[in-house]
Amino acid sequence: MLKTYNGMPAAELHGARWQKSRRSNSQGNCVEMAELPGGSVAMRNSRHPEGPALIYTRPEIEALILGAKDGDFDHLIGSN
Template sequence: MILKTDWRKSQRCSGNSSCVEFAELANGNVALRDSKQDDGPVLVFTPEEWESFVAGVRDGEFDLV
């Protein structure tokens, strides 16, 4: 369970579009959730996992093309 925290959306998220939100947790981990589901499931990453994920996104590793 994730306690009350400050969730942030990407700066690239605009309007009412579907976005993900992330939060930096007190223990250094990073939480990720669907912005439309405040009480929905949350993924939690260690700092190393988060850095790896962000690097993969920047490198286009997850592009659907």
């Protein structure tokens, strides 16, 4: 089994099924995520699919997603 680590090339995560948000725009400006064996989650920049992947634990991803749902990061997006 491949040892995963933060910053490893996303291309080395063979079999990862990358998913992007339905809110992604047509210019490809999005983050993609993939569940890995053992329950961790990888994240990569869709514009650089061969580039580095960040590897998170399930609790870390849960905190991120729930914080986003709660509006904790709303200040990071442009106001429309």
